[in-house]
Amino acid sequence: MSLRCDVVAVGTELLLGQIVDTNSAWIGEQLAASGIDSLLQVKVGDNLGRVTAALRNALAEADAVVVCGGLGPTHDDLTREAIAAVMGVELRTDEHLVGVITKMFETRGRYMAANNLRQALVPEGATIIPQTRGTAPGLICPVSTPSGEKVLYAVPGVPHEMKEMLFRAILPDLLARSGEPSVILSRTLRTWGESESGLNERLDGVIARLDEVGNPTLAFLASGWEGLKVRLTAKGDTAEAATRVLDEWDAQVRAVVGEHVFGVDDDTMESVVLQLLRERGWSLGLAESVTGGLVAGRLTAVPGASEVFRGSIVSYASEVKFDLLGVPEGPVVSEAAAAAMAAGARRVLHADVAVALTGVAGPTEQDGMPVGTLCVAVHTPDGTTVRTFRLPGQREQMRQMSVITALDLLRRQLIAGS
């Protein structure tokens, strides 16, 4: 039977809209991938009575509750007190935590205000989840309720601290309680170039076989102009066993949609393209019109881009295309103009490879071409490829779609030529 784990996010700033609570959505996604239901998620302010009531109400319905935030050192961080009230126990100072926190301040050469030791308070009977990144430890707290023995997990509200604790301590604990194999691993295959229904159709056979074996599970995640993700989640008694399952089904997925898979997990289209160029020893130059610098901006977000990337001519005005890039006078949203822009960028920037983009982002048509038209030219030492696309969306969506569309065309040319 599937466990139910609800979420309580603590912080007045969440209710005031000063911060959007993204933690609980992320936790819900991880729980779902592990086969655990999350049916109610609550935001409550920094008020002892209301936090306590929210935890009690959540525990009345769910088997487990993750409470996120309110573990800091200040007087309005009240989650520890609320948990002690729900457990019906006292808070005691954990001397080991006092040592850890004191030492952390000493190491950083910072003065420690006394209230920092509030973070060493632990409800009697709770287990500590040690911090690896900040000062506030997490807590695993058994709670006896009228509806049975439940568990409350407390984690800091700082997203990267919360995420690390969820993976390291909470998901394994939940899985142990659910009687499932204790290791869950995910792998995300990132795709571009095929619609969700198209991917679904190609993967029909794989999905049917997965339905029979039940492990791993497969999910589609739409990420807008970042493409579609195919996520495999495998259970196993060991990490090796789960990895073997992932490897096997990763290969089956790629057998039918491999050409559209541009990367895995944290890969981005830009990191993949830069790596392919690095492997070939080729430098890259751009000529951008419709995207106005966005392709260059994305590529240079990757540390080390300078090894490969020489620059971009953002030729927004037509005269810049004519004068600087040597585009023949005439319609500038055309395959001929894109090809001339690429040749010009390669020459002006002394690059081995050039990509050029020209198109119509709107709000109105241009050169008789409708909004959404994109012409891309990719010039490599192996040859020149030019394509025209019709992209959906308003101005900003169309421009972002253009970025990844052009980089994907470059990626395919680099792979085809290698």
Added chain:
Amino acid sequence: MSLRCDVVAVGTELLLGQIVDTNSAWIGEQLAASGIDSLLQVKVGDNLGRVTAALRNALAEADAVVVCGGLGPTHDDLTREAIAAVMGVELRTDEHLVGVITKMFETRGRYMAANNLRQALVPEGATIIPQTRGTAPGLICPVSTPSGEKVLYAVPGVPHEMKEMLFRAILPDLLARSGEPSVILSRTLRTWGESESGLNERLDGVIARLDEVGNPTLAFLASGWEGLKVRLTAKGDTAEAATRVLDEWDAQVRAVVGEHVFGVDDDTMESVVLQLLRERGWSLGLAESVTGGLVAGRLTAVPGASEVFRGSIVSYASEVKFDLLGVPEGPVVSEAAAAAMAAGARRVLHADVAVALTGVAGPTEQDGMPVGTLCVAVHTPDGTTVRTFRLPGQREQMRQMSVITALDLLRRQLIAGS
């Protein structure tokens, strides 16, 4: 006495993390600006029993509840049924809504599936909030509870439909119930160039006087690399009265921090800069190194940028700076290099005004300059200004801070010269 209005967001996709619930944070922000407390915000999936329970629980504590989502035409849109259960009434088909919905499909030349008429179902005793943008109407539903007469507002989950209904129908209804003046207007002054504590100190006197008069209220909103916002929120019996209050205090705020105010409400730094250039009749060219095209990307996101913006030379490799822009060989993170880049961009792009950026985004230092160094040159027909900044943050934050820092320097030069 302050009213309490809690929020229930409906949708299984919110719990699965497929969509982050940004609606309730936004609603909380608007309620707070109107002096209404929102103390608990809940996400619940598309399940009739659980939606009904969530609404009952929320109404037990709050004076009013906004329920967001679950008003669509499909079988898992269950908010109407849940409201009817909470009110203890039947759903009836509203013939006027049937006409509106049928006509909308006819006008758009689309076939209407029968389930679309589910959106014409209204709980007995509820008032309809007419749609102006989509098909699902909103609802104002009086509810008798053991703790008194309460009200439930139902709005679609589509953000722009929800926001329009909140401003048009729900906030005025809540304010009428609270006995406050019925019009609330906000104005946000957007600033760049002064820290939150610095702004606070300059505004000390204004804030003290506001504390005495109580209307309008003033709030600081930090928006990271979009700057700090100073929001004034005024109440009045009429829109004219509230606007007069805003005008008076807007002037008082500007009297002490005016130089840092770059725009109002929906203005962005890029839209303001483009407008200033348009007024002077000057064209703009860029030379970008550290920002790698981000400045051009931001400017060209504004429709009509092409009237002013000619292009950008993204000179990421040093040789592009030397060869194309005519920067003298030597350290490229320097004020001299920035000035030469601006002169080169102006020449190559045939622009009246040029802005150049060179700096160190990290992860490692460059030319002996630490991560965070930014040199900006602004060249206008009135003269050249060069500045060096030390910006905080890791690579992406530093780059984004560089964009707005450079545009703000341009803005100040354009204003000073006019």
